[in-house]
Amino acid sequence: MTPLLEVKNVSKRFGxxxxxxxxxxxxxxxxxxxxxxxxxxxKTTLFNVVNGVYKSDGGSIRFEGHDIAGELPHRxxxxxxxxxxxxxxxxxxxxxxxxxxVGACFxxxxxxxxxxxxxxxxxxxxxxxxxxxxxxxxxxxxxxxKRLEVARALAAKPKLLLLDEVLAGLNPTEIAQMIELVRTxxxxxxxxxxxxxxxxxxxxxSDRIVVLNFGQKLAEGRPEEVARDPQVIEAYLGxxxxxxxxxxxx
Amino acid sequence: MILKRPSFWLILILSGIFIYLPLRGQxxxxxxxxxxxxxxxxxxxxxxxxxxYTGYVNFGHIVFYGLGGYIGLYLTTVRGWNLVVAAFAAxxxxxxxxxxxxxxxxxxxxxxxxxxxxxxxxxxxxFVMNFNPWGRSTGMYLSFQSYxxxxxxxxxxxxxxxxxIGVMAASLVLSLGIKISKFGxxxxxxxxxxxxxxxxGVNTTVYKAIVYSVSAFLPAMxxxxxxxxxxxxxxxxxxxxxxxxxxxxxLMLGGQGSVTxxxxxxxxxxxxxxxxxxxxxxxxxQLVIAGGLxxxxxxxxxxxxxGWVYRLVPRSRGVIE
Numbered sequence: 007m008t009p010l011l012e013v014k015n016v017s018k019r020f021g022x023x024x025x026x027x028x029x030x031x032x033x034x035x036x037x038x039x040x041x042x043x044x045x046x047x048x049k050t051t052l053f054n055v056v057n058g059v060y061k062s063d064g065g066s067i068r069f070e071g072h073d074i075a076g077e078l079p080h081r082x083x084x085x086x087x088x089x090x091x092x093x094x095x096x097x098x099x100x101x102x103x104x105x106x107x108v109g110a111c112f113x114x115x116x117x118x119x120x121x122x123x124x125x126x127x128x129x130x131x132x133x134x135x136x137x138x139x140x141x142x143x144x145x146x147x148x149x150x151x152k153r154l155e156v157a158r159a160l161a162a163k164p165k166l167l168l169l170d171e172v173l174a175g176l177n178p179t180e181i182a183q184m185i186e187l188v189r190t191x192x193x194x195x196x197x198x199x200x201x202x203x204x205x206x207x208x209x210x211x212s213d214r215i216v217v218l219n220f221g222q223k224l225a226e227g228r229p230e231e232v233a234r235d236p237q238v239i240e241a242y243l244g245x246x247x248x249x250x251x252x253x254x255x256x
Numbered sequence: 257m258i259l260k261r262p263s264f265w266l267i268l269i270l271s272g273i274f275i276y277l278p279l280r281g282q283x284x285x286x287x288x289x290x291x292x293x294x295x296x297x298x299x300x301x302x303x304x305x306x307x308x309y310t311g312y313v314n315f316g317h318i319v320f321y322g323l324g325g326y327i328g329l330y331l332t333t334v335r336g337w338n339l340v341v342a343a344f345a346a347x348x349x350x351x352x353x354x355x356x357x358x359x360x361x362x363x364x365x366x367x368x369x370x371x372x373x374x375x376x377x378x379x380x381x382x383f384v385m386n387f388n389p390w391g392r393s394t395g396m397y398l399s400f401q402s403y404x405x406x407x408x409x410x411x412x413x414x415x416x417x418x419x420x421i422g423v424m425a426a427s428l429v430l431s432l433g434i435k436i437s438k439f440g441x442x443x444x445x446x447x448x449x450x451x452x453x454x455x456x457g458v459n460t461t462v463y464k465a466i467v468y469s470v471s472a473f474l475p476a477m478x479x480x481x482x483x484x485x486x487x488x489x490x491x492x493x494x495x496x497x498x499x500x501x502x503x504x505x506x507l508m509l510g511g512q513g514s515v516t517x518x519x520x521x522x523x524x525x526x527x528x529x530x531x532x533x534x535x536x537x538x539x540x541x542q543l544v545i546a547g548g549l550x551x552x553x554x555x556x557x558x559x560x561x562x563g564w565v566y567r568l569v570p571r572s573r574g575v576i577e
Contacts, residue, residue, distance in 0.1 A: 057455065059451075059454075059455065078454070078459075079454045079455045079457075080454050080455075080456075080457045080458055080459045080460070083455070083456065083457035084457060089455060091452070091455075095449050095451070095452035095455075096448075096449075096452075097444070097445055097448035097449055097452065097453075098448055098449075099448055100444055100445075100448055104441065104444070107441065108441055108442070108445045108453070108456050108458070109456050109457070111438050111441055111442070111457075112442065112445075112456055112457030112458050113456075113457050116457075118438060119437065119438045119441065122438075158456060162456070162457060
């Protein structure tokens with residue numbers, strides 16, 4: 007398999023704090039890669055380094071062969087790497103449809119306004135928000151805003167989608183819908199890199215999982231392997247039988 | 257397309273009224289009233305591109321108008337250029353300067369950007385006050401020769417008036433055109449959340465610099481035409497901070513972000529100002545009232561008149577631009 011994203015020895019330092027320390031991993035075409043770890047482990051920082059919000063302190067990031075370390079966020083989107091935010095960032099005083107149109111207009115295909123609107127409607131339909139296009143983004147519930155984040159990122163027609171805790175704060179029904187949506191996205195050929203705390207979801211969705219702790223990579227592998235790793239259990243999971251509990255249900 | 261927008265035709269009708277009314281009976285006092293309204297509309301519409309569309313408060317917007325006036329007067333009087341060409345050159349020159357300033361100060365956000373724009377205004381004023389070719393603190397006077405080529409002062413002033421109305425129409429069309437374009441969508445995204453806009457793919461640095469530069473062009477042309485009409489310019493009338501503030505009051509009053517709001521606010525404020533200035537009891541009171549008005553608008557109707565209409569009739573959002 008060809009790697010879509012190749013991260014090598016990437017670090018990020020904030021003053022005296024080494025938030026991400028010498029992390030390497032690859033993400034393959036068509037894969038769902040999970041990223042887990044305790045709060046403050048550096049997961050969101052790693053996302054921010056990958057999509058150019060922060061400049062990495064050393065290391066290389068290759069996306070489809072392009073070196074994107076040090077590229078600005080808008081350039082990274084044009085190359086086909088879109089993301090959502092853990093803390094939702096809606097464009098509040100604009101309609102839901104306009105929010106998604108921004109994603110389509112300035113995404114990988116850099117569409118004109120008319121074509122972008124068509125894509126926006128299509129994507130809103132796909133994420134189940136087809137009827138809410140004319141509402142102001144501020145009026146959505148938290149679940150709606152999370153969906154909007156996903157819709158905006160999808161409208162950019164990315165090859166790789168970075169999802170930062172899209173399940174946090176959702177109720178069980180909404181979680182089930184969102185998991186379905188992530189599967190659909192992958193089935194349409196978009197690779198996914200997701201941060202998630204909800205173990206059941208991440209174990210069932212991911213092809214492989216990377217575990218971060220104190221900025222360092224603790225483990226990497228298939229969900230069952232990672233869940234049985236004694237270091238991961240000690241640092242994060244806390245329960246040696248979690249793998250059985252979570253994967254048996256399927 | 258823009259031709260399908262009712263607002264576009266309304267702009268043309270409004271401009272037609274501005275041309276027709278004073279023409280009927282050669283009404284010079286009315287013309288002089290309307291030219292002030294037109295300049296107010298030009299300033300508030302272009303300020304709207306920065307404040308209303310992009311979310312960057314420019315306190316030094318009047319610097320474009322003053323610099324345009326200086327360049328225009330210098331080129332027509334000293335260099336003997338044709339007024340229209342001189343005004344166009346003023347627009348291009350000031351836009352270019354704005355692009356340079358913009359690339360410098362647009363890294364700042366919020367209050368820091370606002371402070372920097374005051375700095376630009378003060379710096380330009382200080383520069384002009386010490387610039388010999390432009391007459392330092394005493395300024396410059398228009399040579400009467402410049403009126404001759406237009407067939408005398410009377411005729412020149414009428415033509416100048418029509419040119420200003422042309423700039424007003426162009427300002428409104430520009431505001432409308434940007435609002436319904438992809439460029440405008442990118443600006444709105446920056447206004448709502450600049451970091452999110454960048455992550456969505458908007459090249460925020462370039463967009464901000466372009467809009468700052470574009471918002472300088474028509475005010476600079478208006479400055480060139482206005483100071484041609486006034487016949488003189490000095491650093492105090494050209495770079496009057498008060499006018500910058502009044503531009504912000506007009507915009508907030510009418511409704512930032514809206515083409516109609518910027519124009520309505522300018523019209524209402526000019527009407528109020530001329531009433532206050534001519535009223536014997538209130539003549540020194542105009543700025544106090546302007547300040548109070550700004551306070552009331554910001555506290556109780558942050559969307560201005562148009563924002564209030566939007567709230568009252570939500571469906572009007574799609575109709576009134």
